[in-house]
Amino acid sequence: MANVYDILVERGYIKQLTHDNEIKELLEKDKVTFYIGFDPTADSLHVGHFIAMMFMAHMQRAGHRPIALIGGGTAMIGDPSGKTDMRKMMTEETIAHNVACIKKQMEKFIDFSDDKAIIVNNADWLLKLNYVEFIREIGVHFSVNKMLTAECFKQRLEKGLSFLEFNYMLMQGYDFLVLNQKYGCTMQLGGDDQWSNMLAGADLIRRKEQKQAYAMTCTLLTNSEGKKMGKTENGALWLDAEKTTPYEFYQYWRNVGDADVEKCLKLLTFVPMDEVRKLCALEGSAINEAKKVLAFEVTKLIHGEDEAKKAQQAAESLFGGGCDLSNVPTVEISKKDLELALIDILVNGKVLPSKGEGRRLIQQNGLSLNDVKVTEIGKTLTDEDFKDGYALVKRGKKNYHKIIIK
Template identity: 40%
Template sequence: MVSGFFHELKDRGLIHQTTDEVALEKQLNEETVKLYVGFDPTADSLHIGHLLPVLMLRRFQQHGHVPIALVGGGTGMIGDPSFKDQERQLNTLDTVKNWSESIKHQLSRFIDFEDATNPAVIANNYDWLGETLLIDFLRDVGKHFTINYMMSKESVKRRIETGISYTEFAYQLLQAYDFLKLYETHGCLLQLGGSDQWGNITAGIELLRREKEVQGFGLTMPLITKADGTKFGKTEGNAVWLDAEKTTPYEFYQFWINTDDRDVIKFLKYFTFLSLEEIAAIETEFLAAPESRLAQKKLAEEVTSLVHGQEAYEQALRISQALFSGDIKGLSGEEIKQGFKGVPTYNVTQEDDLALVELLITANVVPSKRQAREDIKNGAIYINGERIQELTYVISESDKIDRHSTVIRRGKKKYHLLQF
């Protein structure tokens, strides 16, 4: 066991709160600790808001401890009220089961369930919550918690004025019960979570103390904030997902490459496995020439490769470089699809006139034939990055990337995609 592991977590800024820091550090230094993080399936994919706890499980496993990834197939049917302004929509059992399977698959990309010495464990709390009788739960768990104790939790107090259902009010008991069950089945003594999970985590520690007379531990990670005040994990109002079908590797790469200078070193510490010495060297070079964006490039490389693989990172980099240079012809059809996701797209039919002047109007690139001619003559129209100034130009097979895509650019930044 590496004695400096706990201090490294602190130096990276990854520890917000612990229940008993001295005892926890001693435990981590002297024994193999089993720990868990819960992931409620509220969608069919995890997003980058989940990435920090997922990577924490990976860090603990790399240092000889046993991570337990708990998929909340049961608690996901309820919804955690922690720091939510309103109650979540309740989902059906089949929906939650399908989402749970997707999340299990994603988690296996980050933590090793086949490791010979300390394999990670996957669990689903529906396995016990789905079989628990209400009377038994109230007698065995509910008896240990007073209403005053439950009301004192910040996650509950924040919702009292706007209203909280009994369903969400009882969530902390379900999460406490998870900790108890994971202790009974796996010997789990440590729960990790975001800073908004503190109340739920301490409820579980209290239940362990009362039921088993053992000391459990809690550790929370900081709430991630961005220097510009915008919410971390969103780009153009949309969540950044870990599923490549929902957020392409190129979009994912772009999220990280656009990190604010004020956040980038912090994010290197949070989201990469570069050593603190390597990060310090990057910081020195970056501060000397911030315009090089060295730190952002390294962050985007490390996190994109970690989540989507080296090949996907290289593809994202290739798309970025092609769009920056305007040399689009070297991209594949799949790369065009990623790089131009969300731009106005026109599906060309057999009836369409492929003369450039006519097609610019048909595809709504320009409002009129007169404007089309002016733009072409003035050199404002580009086909796959090449300027076209011939009024008689006709789109041909040589203009189709992988035989089905053509990129039209009007001016410096207005892109349109033709699909054949």
């Protein structure tokens, strides 16, 4: 069986690591306990977390033990990494709710039975800390000069970095130390924007425990132009079906750029590499076959095979000239709602994020009703629009919703 290190390299996960040869040897010979942290800033994970969960899943399949650390404590502060502005503060109740939602989503990727993986919440140790003790025991090992050279702080220094956020690196380093002491965790994985924090944790273990600890970062999900993937007209591409429907989720991957298909198949599916290479060798319009496989496999992972099949059928009926629209996302309205403007109906039905976005779409000829461009901002629906029992709205080039009167 191939060493998971080789699998991770071949599929393009690994961006930076602390000890190249040592990590490769360790993953081949030992069963490693490792962790990845997730901050519960929303009640759903989004596509930006997807690679991290796939990273974990590959490691677990090779016999290593994941710890999913939910940052219930660090979320009280907010991670400045990759941010130009300070994060909003959240209440303990909101964080607890978000933690519970995220746990359910992780179980689709990771097997938590029989201690094969662990979920922990750093609120369990961070919220009990005595500040003076913490600064004496942990803070003494951190050099402010060195911290200020970290990329995550450099960006923020231009706008102003609060002392609250400056503590984040100490907290994350302390997490690694606690997990090392309690569970024998010797490796941290995470996105490449966490590199400075991860190095700080490994260094803290070396100083406090006189033990070697390791870190590996994975590439962030960006397109061929270097922009983060997972943004839609409605904001983030969520893993929660209530926030992003399985159909919209499927359509996002079905429509990725030709240059991004191979990267997404490698990172976001378990499709064997031989098949990935065959699919991505296709040229011209044939590359659509690779996109269909990508969309189906990714949707299956997140929403299950049934929902993936429904999304696939809905897409094929719309774009393949079929007439079965049963699986197209549907907005139900009452007869009284016909008095409302179409964009109000679409905002209420969460098809559009705002009226402003609706106005912009109409001005740019990006909204159609029953295949006719909508040109009036205040356009309302009439009984005539429901000749087939529904009105079909198209947003952009390929996003369809049915409106039905209940």
